[in-house]
Every structure is written in C-alpha cells, then in structure tokens.
Amino acid sequence: MTVVAGGAAAARPRLIRAINEQVLLDHIRRSGPVSRSELATLTGLSKPTVSAALSSIERAGLVHATGQRTGSPGPAAILYEVRPEAGFVLGLDVGREYLRGGIADLAGTVRSRLSVRTKAGDAMARVQELADLATKLQGEAGIQASQLVQTVIGSPGVYDPRLDTLTLTGRLSGWDSPAVLTALRASFGATLMIENDVDAAALAERVHGHGRGVDSFAFVSVGTGIGMGLVLDGKLRHGSHGVAGEIAYLPFTEGSGSDARDARKRGSFDASASAAAVVRAARRAGLRGASSAEKVFAAAARGDAVAAAVVAEEALLVAKAVCSVIAVVDPDLIVLGGGIGQAPGFLEAVVGQLRRLAPVLPDVKASVLGTETVVAGCIAAGLDQAWEQLVGQISPT
Incomplete structure (x- = not known):
C-alpha cells in the first residue's frame, strides 16, 4: 500500500x-x-x-x-x-469523383492543397490514389512524411472505434471492407484518424464558417448524399455508435423500384431527397434534359413550372428533416451545405416551409464554404489531436 x-x-x-x-x-x-x-x-x-x-x-x-x-x-x-514547423497535419477528403487534400503546419497555415479526379476502379485503387495524393502534397509543402504528426481522412460512412469497422459508406463501393482500413493504416501509419466527411464539414463551419462562436448548430448537407454534423456545447457529437447525424436513414417513404433499392442501401431520406432522387422526380414529371440536380435547379430558376414543382417538393422534404432536428435538439443555428443545400434560392424555400412546420425557427443559413470544406475540417480535427499528442510527449521535468 x-x-x-x-x-x-x-x-x-x-x-x-x-x-x-x-x-x-x-x-x-x-x-x-x-x-x-x-x-x-x-x-x-x-x-x-x-x-x-x-x-x-x-x-x-x-x-x-x-x-x-x-x-x-x-x-x-x-x-x-x-512554432509552426513543430509538425504538420494532413487532411484528405475521399469522394466518389474527387480526392482532395491539404497540409497545414501547427499554426494552422495551409502549406499545400490539391484536388484530383479519381480514376480508381475499386476500393484498394482508391487507397493508392490517396497515398499518391499525400506524396504530392508533401512535395508541394516541402516536407517529409516523417514530419506529419497527424493524418485525418474525411470519408463517407461511420467509423466505430469499439469494433474497428467502417460501415454505411454509401456510394463508395467496397469502401466498407476491413481490408480498406488495413491498407489505409499501412499507407498512413499509426496517427491516422477516420472522420465522417459531413462531420468534418461541420468542424470546418465551427472554425471558418457560420458556426464560429455558436454553441450549438447542425450542419445539414444535401447533395450527392445526405448527412448531418451536430455540434452541441461547442463539441462535435458522434453518438454511442457513431451514427449521430445519419439523417439519410430518417424513415421517409421508400417508394418502389430504384427508390426502394436506394432506401435499403443508403437510407430512406437519401432515396427521397438526394441529387439522384431529384433527377428521378424531374424525369417522372416529364422534365426534359434532367440529367443532373444542377440542371433541374437551373430550369426552375429560368421559370420552368415542372422544375419549380420538383424543387419545391425537395425543399419540403429537407424542411421536414430539419424540423425533426429542431424538435429533438433545438440548436441555435442550422447550416445548409452540399450542392443542393447551397443552391441559389433553396435556403429561402426551406425556411418558408420551416415557418409552417417547425415549433421554433432558429437561424438558418447556407454555407459559404466551398469544395475544400471537408479538407478544412479534417485539418481542424487533426490540429486538435496533434496538439494533445505533442503535449503528452513532453518529458516531465
């Protein structure tokens, strides 16, 4: 004793x-x-x-x-x-079409930034492309891999540290294979962190966007996929199983055919309101040239009545999801992001529906951050983690 x-x-x-x-x-x-x-x-x-x-x-x-x-x-x-050169942080955003990355020093100054279109045919090829992108970023920043003290990858899906699994990876085929985590760790080492891409975007909003100084807010991303990052008491919340913010699985109508298949794979709300769902709705309504959600929104902006009706229905669906968040969490702020969330006029349409649906109306704003949002959030998360580790390495005197 x-x-x-x-x-x-x-x-x-x-x-x-x-x-x-x-x-x-x-x-x-x-x-x-x-x-x-x-x-x-x-x-x-x-x-x-x-x-x-x-x-x-x-x-x-x-x-x-x-x-x-x-x-x-x-x-x-x-x-x-x-001292900025005490170490460097690598942030990577893995998407279906693009891979983006950046390296920042410990003062938060970005030393290099790159974006490349992926050509990967499978998950392991995508891992190699990420490793190649990291090498290019290091060369542009003028550093060696040994100077990186933290790497954060923003990825679709949910990482559960208790089970060491990555699941619900959506449209990245094969990305939930256990072999992917093994390959990523082999490429990036022990300092690798996996962060949900929408959660990373929420971190970027907290540091660089509308979320600065806001105690509680929800970042709702609507585009190719759908997700939410939730900041409460100034901290990003993941939940007990890592699925906090997975609003793609809110139980909206599953429909039939491709809608039902999408609902089973990616969640009912995703099947109802993602960019692909907007295109399907426009085609069913008889809109010509509806090859992308962007073209549907552009047609609505030109005054096309069919496209305008599709956009109005999309705004209603998103407002219902946001209303659910307001009723459960009551945040100070809602930030809309993603290609649809940031589309011209969409914010006003959603707010109009919320005035009718929601018990209270918090501030609702469209994100002003661009395509590098996830990378910025990964760097922010990496800096916080890096400083914790570096302080822990100081030898006691």
Missing part, C-alpha cells in the same frame, strides 16, 4: 505540470502572440507556474519567442507563439 501511495503522490505533480502545459498551449494557439503576464491573466495560473510550464513547452520546440511588446510601462514583454 505504501508503494502505491508513494507512486501516486509522485505522479501527481507530473500530471499537474502536464495539465498546465496543455492549458498554456491552448491559449497560445488561440491568442498568440502573447506574453507571460498575459498568459497568467488568461489562465489564472501564477507567474512562476506559467514560467515553468512555458519553459518546458519551449524546450520541446512547440512554441518560440517571436518578439517584444513595447509601449507600456516597465520592461518590454517577450511574446510567445506556436
């Missing part, structure tokens, strides 16, 4: 130091450049405690002195900020 107690007592100061270092790093990341006295004020820690923790993370190469603040009484204060 004495040995255990002594060990616990010895470990306690190390734990406290690690916590202090994490707190300081977090404030420097978000507030820097910042001085020691400002860090003491921000954290509530004593100046000696701040000095000790700051010295530790500076020796570890995570922060550096970047200048002095002058113009106030007393000696000039030394300012500290994150």
Whole structure:
C-alpha cells in the first residue's frame, strides 16, 4: 500500500505540470502572440507556474519567442507563439469523383492543397490514389512524411472505434471492407484518424464558417448524399455508435423500384431527397434534359413550372428533416451545405416551409464554404489531436 501511495503522490505533480502545459498551449494557439503576464491573466495560473510550464513547452520546440511588446510601462514583454514547423497535419477528403487534400503546419497555415479526379476502379485503387495524393502534397509543402504528426481522412460512412469497422459508406463501393482500413493504416501509419466527411464539414463551419462562436448548430448537407454534423456545447457529437447525424436513414417513404433499392442501401431520406432522387422526380414529371440536380435547379430558376414543382417538393422534404432536428435538439443555428443545400434560392424555400412546420425557427443559413470544406475540417480535427499528442510527449521535468 505504501508503494502505491508513494507512486501516486509522485505522479501527481507530473500530471499537474502536464495539465498546465496543455492549458498554456491552448491559449497560445488561440491568442498568440502573447506574453507571460498575459498568459497568467488568461489562465489564472501564477507567474512562476506559467514560467515553468512555458519553459518546458519551449524546450520541446512547440512554441518560440517571436518578439517584444513595447509601449507600456516597465520592461518590454517577450511574446510567445506556436512554432509552426513543430509538425504538420494532413487532411484528405475521399469522394466518389474527387480526392482532395491539404497540409497545414501547427499554426494552422495551409502549406499545400490539391484536388484530383479519381480514376480508381475499386476500393484498394482508391487507397493508392490517396497515398499518391499525400506524396504530392508533401512535395508541394516541402516536407517529409516523417514530419506529419497527424493524418485525418474525411470519408463517407461511420467509423466505430469499439469494433474497428467502417460501415454505411454509401456510394463508395467496397469502401466498407476491413481490408480498406488495413491498407489505409499501412499507407498512413499509426496517427491516422477516420472522420465522417459531413462531420468534418461541420468542424470546418465551427472554425471558418457560420458556426464560429455558436454553441450549438447542425450542419445539414444535401447533395450527392445526405448527412448531418451536430455540434452541441461547442463539441462535435458522434453518438454511442457513431451514427449521430445519419439523417439519410430518417424513415421517409421508400417508394418502389430504384427508390426502394436506394432506401435499403443508403437510407430512406437519401432515396427521397438526394441529387439522384431529384433527377428521378424531374424525369417522372416529364422534365426534359434532367440529367443532373444542377440542371433541374437551373430550369426552375429560368421559370420552368415542372422544375419549380420538383424543387419545391425537395425543399419540403429537407424542411421536414430539419424540423425533426429542431424538435429533438433545438440548436441555435442550422447550416445548409452540399450542392443542393447551397443552391441559389433553396435556403429561402426551406425556411418558408420551416415557418409552417417547425415549433421554433432558429437561424438558418447556407454555407459559404466551398469544395475544400471537408479538407478544412479534417485539418481542424487533426490540429486538435496533434496538439494533445505533442503535449503528452513532453518529458516531465
């Protein structure tokens, strides 16, 4: 008993130091450049405690002195900020048609960004294309693979860490095979994280978009596929099984034929309201040239009555799904994303239906982030994870 107690007592100061270092790093990341006295004020820690923790993370190469603040009484204060070259984060977005990626340093500055059309005929070929894209990004950023401290892949589907499985991968044929996770880890190493692509987009909204400073919001993506990222109390929520936000499976009418097949594979709401469903509805209504949802929306904008009716029905379906989210979660904000969610005039149509359906009407906005949204979210998630790992590697003094 004495040995255990002594060990616990010895470990306690190390734990406290690690916590202090994490707190300081977090404030420097978000507030820097910042001085020691400002860090003491921000954290509530004593100046000696701040000095000790700051010295530790500076020796570890995570922060550096970047200048002095002058113009106030007393000696000039030394300012500290994150040392960007302490590591790099790779974010990748794996889609059915395109692969996108970016590399950022630890200060969050993007050093390289690329987008390529995939030619992969199967899942394993897609893994190789991701690895090739990562190599190109590293070359453009001027870094080696060993300098990457975190890799995050934004992927359709749900990753369950308890079972170590990737499921519900939608239109990426074969992507739910266990061999895919094995191949991804072989290509990207132990620091690989898998994040749902719509959840990653929600993270991008929290950092760069309408979600900045918003405590709770839902990012609803409607396009080739349908999904939702849910941020509550400032944190992305995955749920007990990783399926929080999988609104594609809301029980809308399954229909028959291809609609019913899509509903079984990808969820009833996806079968009713995705881009493919918009095209099917337009063709059934007799709209000529309805080869894509974009063309249907364009025809509606030109005043075509048939196309306008299809778009109105789509707005009603999306409003019903959003109304369900409002009734269950009551978020401060709804952000619409995806090709349909961001289509001109669609926001207003959805809001019009929500005024009739919803018990309350939160702010509803269309995302202003572009095609790099998932990559930006992956980088944001990677930076948070990277800093946690780097702080944990600091040797206690």
